[in-house]
Amino acid sequence: MNELKNPFASEEITPAFNDEWQAKRRVAAAVRLLTEVLVTSSPDTSKMHDIAEQLETTAADFAASPRVYGRLDWIRSGEHGSYGQVSHELNPLAGYSNPLAPPVTTRIEGDVAYGHCFCGWAYEGPPGSVHGGYVAAIFDQFMGFAQKLGKRPGMTGYLHVDYHQRTPLTTDLQLEARITSAEGRKTFMEGKMYAGDALTASCNALFVEPRQGIYSLEAQARPEEVFSPPASDRG
Ligand SMILES: CCCCCCCC(=O)SCCNC(=O)CCNC(=O)[C@H](O)C(C)(C)COP(=O)(O)OP(=O)(O)OC[C@H]1O[C@@H](n2cnc3c(N)ncnc32)[C@H](O)[C@@H]1OP(=O)(O)O
Numbered sequence: 089m090n091e092l093k094n095p096f097a098s099e100e101i102t103p104a105f106n107d108e109w110q111a112k113r114r115v116a117a118a119v120r121l122l123t124e125v126l127v128t129s130s131p132d133t134s135k136m137h138d139i140a141e142q143l144e145t146t147a148a149d150f151a152a153s154p155r156v157y158g159r160l161d162w163i164r165s166g167e168h169g170s171y172g173q174v175s176h177e178l179n180p181l182a183g184y185s186n187p188l189a190p191p192v193t194t195r196i197e198g199d200v201a202y203g204h205c206f207c208g209w210a211y212e213g214p215p216g217s218v219h220g221g222y223v224a225a226i227f228d229q230f231m232g233f234a235q236k237l238g239k240r241p242g243m244t245g246y247l248h249v250d251y252h253q254r255t256p257l258t259t260d261l262q263l264e265a266r267i268t269s270a271e272g273r274k275t276f277m278e279g280k281m282y283a284g285d286a287l288t289a290s291c292n293a294l295f296v297e298p299r300q301g302i303y304s305l306e307a308q309a310r311p312e313e314v315f316s317p318p319a320s321d322r323g
Contacts, residue, residue: 109184116185127210194230199267206260208258216257217255223251240273245274252287252289255288256288261288268292275296279293
């Protein structure tokens with residue numbers, strides 16, 4: 089499979105498709121930093137109002153540029169790369185250009201997928217620990233990528249997560265996944281998350297290939313035909 093067309097691609101070494109995404113990666117990194125500072129600092133209230141005003145101005149500046157809603161629109165314009173490249177940038181768990189993404193990185197070696205992830209204080213659930221919902225989301229993304237190990241990638245049918253012990257924040261988390269079996273359109277997988285030598289969580293997942301194949305997702309209805317953004321938010 090051509091890596092650049094692969095919708096699951098998220099190898100950390102993959103460079104940005106063009107200067108636009110390179111610049112957006114930089115903005116996303118700054119927003120990530122801002123989020124981390126926001127949840128770990130206590131400036132005086134008037135300073136925070138000043139900062140909020142600056143950020144509102146910045147957001148308005150951004151919003152005044154041409155708007156593109158959803159990956160299908162990004163690729164239809166023909167200027168921003170393929171579906172795989174755009175997904176690589178905007179994925180909410182792995183995308184370098186999406187500040188929501190920690191990000192999760194992944195690679196395949198033989199019949200095992202490996203990955204890692206680093207969650208700062210914005211991801212805190214139990215004290216000093218990653219929120220369980222984020223642990224599940226990280227697995228969903230990572231296992232979705234790890235399906236490259238099989239022949240018929242699909243979407244998550246189920247994801248069963250076992251939380252063995254708390255997953256620490258500000259720690260390099262190592263991920264590992266294997267296919268346990270495959271049956272027609274179904275791929276069964278197991279995954280593990282480690283903090284150093286400690287197994288903090290594990291999962292079993294089923295991925296089911298859509299009847300028309302995974303690439304049929306690229307040809308589906310435009311998202312805004314289903315979920316229209318509010319008129320006030322359109323550029
Ligand atoms: C393009 C990039 C994708 C990246 C993926 C990253 C991970 C994600 O976040 S995916 C998003 C979360 N997942 C979803 O939104 C999926 C929503 N669900 C669906 O679209 C569908 O239910 C889908 C595609 C999973 C299965 O639909 P469909 O093909 O119609 O299923 P169906 O024909 O009924 O079932 C096929 C087989 O799977 C089994 N199966 C389906 N769902 C489940 C389930 N939840 N539990 C157990 N078995 C299941 C069925 O029993 C059936 O087995 P068999 O062939 O042995 O009878």
